[in-house]
Amino acid sequence: MKVEPATSPLLALLAGFISELRAAGLPVSLTENLDAMEAIQHIPIEDRDAFKYALAATLVKNHAHWRAFETVFEVYFSLRGAEYDLIDGEWPEGMDLSDFVDGMDGQQRRQGGGGGEAMSAEQLAEMLFQALMRGDDALMRAIARQAVQRYAGMEPGRPVGGTYYLYRTLRNLDLDGVLERLMDQARQDAPGDLTPLEERLERDEFEARVDQLRKEVEAEIRRRLVADRGVEAMAKTLRKPLPEDVDFMHASREEMMALRRAIYPLTRKLAVRLARKRRHGRKGPLDFRNTMRHSLSYGGVPAEPKFRYPRPAKPEIMVVADVSGSVAAFARFTLHLVYAISNQFSKVRSFVFIDGLDEVTSFFEGVDDIGEAVHRVNAEADVVWVDGHSDYGHAFEVFWERYGKDVGPKTTVMILGDARNNYHASQAWILKEIEHRARKVFWLNPEPGAYWDTGDSIVSEYGVHCDGVFEVRNLRQLEGFVENLV
Amino acid sequence: MSFSFADVDSVRKGLSDVQYLADEGIAGVVYLAERLQKPVLVEGPAGTGKTQLAKSVAEATGARLIRLQCYEGLDESKALYEWNYKKQLLRIQAERQGEDPEGEGMWQQIEDDLFSEEFLLTRPLLEAIRAAEPVVLLIDEVDRVEIETEALLLEILSDYQVSIPELGTVAASQIPLVFLTSNNTRELSEALKRRCLFLHIDYPDLDREKEIVLAKVPGVGESLADQVARIVRSVRQIELKKAPSVSETLDWARTLVLLGVEHIDADTAAETVNILLKYRSDIEKALKEFASSDEEFAAPVATS
Numbered sequence: 001m002k003v004e005p006a007t008s009p010l011l012a013l014l015a016g017f018i019s020e021l022r023a024a025g026l027p028v029s030l031t032e033n034l035d036a037m038e039a040i041q042h043i044p045i046e047d048r049d050a051f052k053y054a055l056a057a058t059l060v061k062n063h064a065h066w067r068a069f070e071t072v073f074e075v076y077f078s079l080r081g082a083e084y085d086l087i088d089g090e091w092p093e094g095m096d097l098s099d100f101v102d103g104m105d106g107q108q109r110r111q112g113g114g115g116g117e118a119m120s121a122e123q124l125a126e127m128l129f130q131a132l133m134r135g136d137d138a139l140m141r142a143i144a145r146q147a148v149q150r151y152a153g154m155e156p157g158r159p160v161g162g163t164y165y166l167y168r169t170l171r172n173l174d175l176d177g178v179l180e181r182l183m184d185q186a187r188q189d190a191p192g193d194l195t196p197l198e199e200r201l202e203r204d205e206f207e208a209r210v211d212q213l214r215k216e217v218e219a220e221i222r223r224r225l226v227a228d229r230g231v232e233a234m235a236k237t238l239r240k241p242l243p244e245d246v247d248f249m250h251a252s253r254e255e256m257m258a259l260r261r262a263i264y265p266l267t268r269k270l271a272v273r274l275a276r277k278r279r280h281g282r283k284g285p286l287d288f289r290n291t292m293r294h295s296l297s298y299g300g301v302p303a304e305p306k307f308r309y310p311r312p313a314k315p316e317i318m319v320v321a322d323v324s325g326s327v328a329a330f331a332r333f334t335l336h337l338v339y340a341i342s343n344q345f346s347k348v349r350s351f352v353f354i355d356g357l358d359e360v361t362s363f364f365e366g367v368d369d370i371g372e373a374v375h376r377v378n379a380e381a382d383v384v385w386v387d388g389h390s391d392y393g394h395a396f397e398v399f400w401e402r403y404g405k406d407v408g409p410k411t412t413v414m415i416l417g418d419a420r421n422n423y424h425a426s427q428a429w430i431l432k433e434i435e436h437r438a439r440k441v442f443w444l445n446p447e448p449g450a451y452w453d454t455g456d457s458i459v460s461e462y463g464v465h466c467d468g469v470f471e472v473r474n475l476r477q478l479e480g481f482v483e484n485l486v
Numbered sequence: 487m488s489f490s491f492a493d494v495d496s497v498r499k500g501l502s503d504v505q506y507l508a509d510e511g512i513a514g515v516v517y518l519a520e521r522l523q524k525p526v527l528v529e530g531p532a533g534t535g536k537t538q539l540a541k542s543v544a545e546a547t548g549a550r551l552i553r554l555q556c557y558e559g560l561d562e563s564k565a566l567y568e569w570n571y572k573k574q575l576l577r578i579q580a581e582r583q584g585e586d587p588e589g590e591g592m593w594q595q596i597e598d599d600l601f602s603e604e605f606l607l608t609r610p611l612l613e614a615i616r617a618a619e620p621v622v623l624l625i626d627e628v629d630r631v632e633i634e635t636e637a638l639l640l641e642i643l644s645d646y647q648v649s650i651p652e653l654g655t656v657a658a659s660q661i662p663l664v665f666l667t668s669n670n671t672r673e674l675s676e677a678l679k680r681r682c683l684f685l686h687i688d689y690p691d692l693d694r695e696k697e698i699v700l701a702k703v704p705g706v707g708e709s710l711a712d713q714v715a716r717i718v719r720s721v722r723q724i725e726l727k728k729a730p731s732v733s734e735t736l737d738w739a740r741t742l743v744l745l746g747v748e749h750i751d752a753d754t755a756a757e758t759v760n761i762l763l764k765y766r767s768d769i770e771k772a773l774k775e776f777a778s779s780d781e782e783f784a785a786p787v788a789t790s
Contacts, residue, residue, distance in 0.1 A: 031680055035522065042521045043494070043514065050494045053514040061679040063529060063670075063686040197717075197752040197776045204720045208692075 010045065011037065017076045020235045021059060024068050025242045028059055035059075048077070064243040064262065074219065075226055075235045121172075124150070128173065132182055132209050140209075144216035147173055152221060156228050162238070165221045173217075175210050182206045244475040248330045248446050256329075260336050262475055266482060267340040284308035316347040316410045318438075320399065322417030323383060324354040324390040330446040334416045335374045337478075339364050351403070352377060353395035356385035359403070390420060392462070393427035400430045404437075411438045415466075418447045419459040426458050431465040443469040444481065490547040490620075491517050505701050506535070506542035509694055515685040516543060525643050525664035527628075527682035532669055533731020534687045537626055540665035544622035549663065552617070553624045554610035556631045565638055566648055568607045574600050601652035611639075612648050614662045621662040628678075629668040636675050639666075643681045690732065692719055698732060703739045713750045714739045721762065724775055730762045738762045752776060 014037065021028050035058040043054040052073055060069045124146060131139040148154070151172040152165040186202045187194055194202065226234045241247075243262060246255045290306035298304070319338050323331040335352075342348040342364045349361045358381040363373050385394060407413065413434055435441045443466045445452065445459060452459040463469040470481050491497045498513040508516070516539075519526045528536045544551035554565060562568075581596055608616060614623040625639065642648060646658035666682060668674060690698060696715040699706060706714075714735060722729045730738075738761045747754050756773055763769045 027676075029680055035524070035683075038522055039518050042518060047494065049510040050514040050517075053511040054518055056511075057515045057518060057526075057683040057685060061527075061682075061684045066686065195752055197750075197755060200776060201713075201716045201720055204723065205716065208719075 010040065013076065014040065016231070017055075017072065018059070020072050020076065020232070021069065023236075024072060024239050025245060026060065026065050026068060032059055032061075045077075051077070064258065068240065068242055071238050071240070072235055074222060075231055075238060121150075125173075125178075128213075129178055129181060132178060132206065132213065133185060135205075135209055137212070140213050141216050144213060144220050148217055148220045148224065154221070154224055154228075162218070162221050162225055165225075166218055169217050169221070170214065173213075175214065179203075179206055179210055241474075244479070246475070247473050248333045249327070249473065251329060251333070256333070259333060259475060263336055263340045266475070266479060267337070267344045315345060315412055316408070317341060317345055317349070318403075318407065318411055318413045319348065319350045320357075320395075320413065320415045320417075321350070321352050322354070322390055322392075323352045323377075323381075324388070326390065326420055327418050327446055330416075330418075332374070335377055337416075339373055349403075349406070351399065352381050352383055353390075353392075353398075354383045354385075354388055355391035355394050356383050357395040357398040357402075358382045389422045390417070391424045392417070392419060392421045392458075393425040396427050396430040400433065404430075404433070407434055407437045409437070409439055413438045413441045415441070415443045415462075416446075417443075418445055418457060419443075419452075419462055420455070420457050423456050426461050428461050428465060431462050435465045435467070440468075441466045442481075444472040444478075445469060446473055447471070448473060489520055491520060493517065500546040501542050502701075504542050504545040506538060506546075507690075507694060507697050507701060508539075509690070512539065512685065512687065515683055519663060519683055522683070523646075523661045525666060525682045526685055527666045527668065527674070527679065528685045528687060529668045529670050530687035531689065531729070531731065533733040534689060535732055536667040536687055537624065539687070540622055540624040540667070543663060543665070544624075547620060547622070547663075549620040549622045550617065551622050551624060552610050552614045552662075553626060556625065556627050556629075558630055558632065560631050560635055562638060564609055565611050565635075566609050567612045567650060568609065569601070570605045570607050574605050577605070603653070606650075606653070611642050612656065614664075615642065615646060615648055615656055615658045617662070618659055620660060623662045623664045625664065625666045627669060628666045629671050629674060633672075633675055636678050640677055640681065643678070689722060689729070692716065695719070695732065695735060699736065699739045702736050703743060705743050706739055707748065710742060710748060710750070711739065714742065717750065717755065718762070720776075721772055724772060726763070726768045726771065727765045728763070728768060734762050734764075 018028055018033055018036070036055055039054045039058045040051065043050050045051050052070075055073065056066070056069055060066060124143065127139070128143050128147075130136075131143055147169050148165070151169045153168060154165055183199075183203060183206065186206075187199075190198070222234070222238070229237075243255065243258045246259065248259070251259060284307050287306045287308040291302050291304070294304050294306060295302040319341065321331060321334045321338060323335070327334075331352075338348075338350045342350065342361070348364075349359065350364060351357055351359050360377050360381050363376045363380070385391070385398075431441070443459070443463060447457070449471045451457065459469060470477070472478050472481055491500060494510075494513050494517045497517045498508050501508045501513065501516075515526055518524075528539060530536055540553075541551060543549075577600060578596065606612075610623070614621050628636070628639070643664065646661055647655050649655045666678075689695075692715050695718065696711050699711040699714055700708070703711070718730055718735045718738075738758060741758055741761050742750065742754070745754075745758070755776060759769055759772055763772060
């Protein structure tokens with residue numbers, strides 16, 4: 001392999017880039033590092049897109065990490081100073097602005113940013129509207145630049161995050177208002193009335209463009225921040241947890257979406273693991289009759305012992321999930337998990353509780369639309385008994401009373417919750433009884449281990465009656481749980 | 487060593503000559519794969535042209551395509567090689583009838599003969615290695631094999647060779663271009679991923695989808711292709727059980743052309759949407775979305 005000496009600035013940059021990727025949690029191995037070094041010998045850095053994909057192909061082997069990679073790449077390569085910078089901060093050459101703004105002379109325009117400053121806020125808004133209307137990428141980029149300069153109020157050395165500047169800029173641009181204006185314009189331009197379908201298509205198109213603009217603004221802010229604070233510091237502030245490390249309890253809406261997509265492969269894995277256990281399980285006891293029957297062909301000598309097949313254990317799963325406010329975010333995730341599980345196993349019964357408990361199996365059965373199922377659980381399940389604060393004790397009582405008889409030696413019981421009992425009676429004896437009857441009892445707790453048994457949390461009181469209590473705060477831990485299940 | 491592609495652009499051009507419209511990422515990775523002589527692991531939703539990519543690369547470079555379809559239970563004898571047992575038996579039989587066996591020495595000779603290349607049945611992987619002419623090897627849906635079986639592939643992916651205990655190591659006479667595809671139904675092993683370049687093919691953006699429709703559907707007009715691409719993009723934004731793939735987009739466009747539709751209105755869309763979407767609940771959802779006024783669907787679709 002031919003690699004240029006490490007003194008080359010590009011390789012030094014790459015080394016920094018890779019160590020930042022690792023710091024962000026991406027698993028980059030030594031081989032992959034070498035591959036990346038070799039790859040960039042073949043792709044000129046001037047071709048920024050190709051360069052980016054070359055690095056991604058060698059360094060990022062999981063699509064869920066793409067976003068993290070993109071952020072780091074942007075900081076390290078796209079936003080570098082003049083040496084690597086491909087687009088300068090000026091108005092693009094040869095762009096004719098006089099279409100939009102009257103009274104601006106050519107002299108000013110060529111002065112780059114100066115041309116923009118001479119504009120009034122109304123003019124900028126008008127240009128923004130035109131750019132979005134026509135889907136003009138170059139102009140949008142220029143406007144984003146201008147808007148950040150004008151509205152973000154960035155000052156060197158000010159210890160404020162990029163989100164603050166983003167908020168300030170976007171507030172001034174009033175993109176929602178612009179979107180409505182665009183829609184009005186589209187309605188006017190249309191020959192007749194827009195049908196709902198056309199209206200929808202137009203809106204999607206404009207939303208995509210507005211989104212594009214928002215990204216441009218974001219990139220511009222980052223660019224300036226990097227110039228101000230330096231690459232390493234900036235990369236550090238932008239570092240976000242990878243999807244598998246996102247805490248269920250504090251996941252943002254977008255992160256939640258990504259998590260949901262990740263659940264399906266995971267439950268499939270769970271199903272595969274349990275099924276494999278069945279197939280590769282150790283052989284059953286000697287089948288005497290069958291052995292004798294086969295010995296006839298060896299003249300009565302039992303030369304070929306026959307064994308009974310192990311009875312395939314069809315796993316029955318009972319999921320009991322806390323859906324109270326204290327674990328609301330986790331509960332929502334839990335319901336998705338329950339739904340995914342019930343699609344993979346034939347016998348799954350699901351229960352939700354706060355201080356009362358209700359069976360929700362039927363809500364998930366034969367339902368194509370998970371959103372609807374979750375909605376029905378939230379709306380119809382009868383889970384409040386007194387005040388709607390979680391009461392594990394009472395919930396377990398109800399469970400034992402109504403469904404206790406259904407817990408059998410094949411049943412795996414999974415309890416999802418933080419065991420914060422609001423100082424009610426724990427009724428831990430019920431869990432003990434369940435453990436006696438069930439095959440396994442697992443408790444998944446979305447709280448960090450350090451908080452267990454603090455305040456009203458009584459995890460260990462229940463935990464002694466479980467086959468395992470697991471901290472499951474993120475996808476990685478959930479995966480670990482599935483992995484170790486067998 | 488000569489390369490089929492001079493630079494990234496020539497990859498894109500070569501592929502578009504065989505009607506495969508590659509975006510920046512796809513072209514770049516194919517180019518790198520040839521330069522670095524590394525396999526490409528292609529991942530993405532079903533029906534986005536992962537398998538087609540390998541086929542098109544083969545066509546563009548004039549190489550032979552060797553395909554290994556993976557399935558649960560795939561093993562060495564189906565993927566690598568197998569001894570031709572029947573032929574071996576016949577050989578022994580023939581030997582016996584010919585002349586009297588003369589003890590050990592004779593047997594030794596037979597044994598050497600039996601495990602020679604004459605009796606070797608090559609399976610796709612070995613065949614790709616032994617081919618003298620340029621070859622594109624496609625290992626399709628690699629996520630379907632069990633994680634243990636993946637190990638079969640490792641030797642060929644990293645060293646381009648196959649070890650056969652009785653024969654020794656068969657090294658590649660030319661380095662084949664290898665594509666592995668995965669629908670990501672399970673996580674592939676680290677060892678496999680490390681040996682490959684990674685390429686994620688997602689649903690194409692509006693412009694590319696439109697171009698694909700234009701290139702692949704004969705008789706489609708510019709404006710129809712545009713509408714198709716726009717509607718499909720909108721449909722993909724709805725939270726569906728199965729979002730429409732590129733191949734379904736193409737099917738839909740073909741249908742519309744056959745029906746002689748020039749302009750898609752809500753009724754046409756409703757009548758033909760079953761080509762685009764395959765689940766009843768998805769169809770109902772999409773129809774509801776498109777029939778309602780904008781105020782309603784401006785609200786987020788997700789219930790969370």
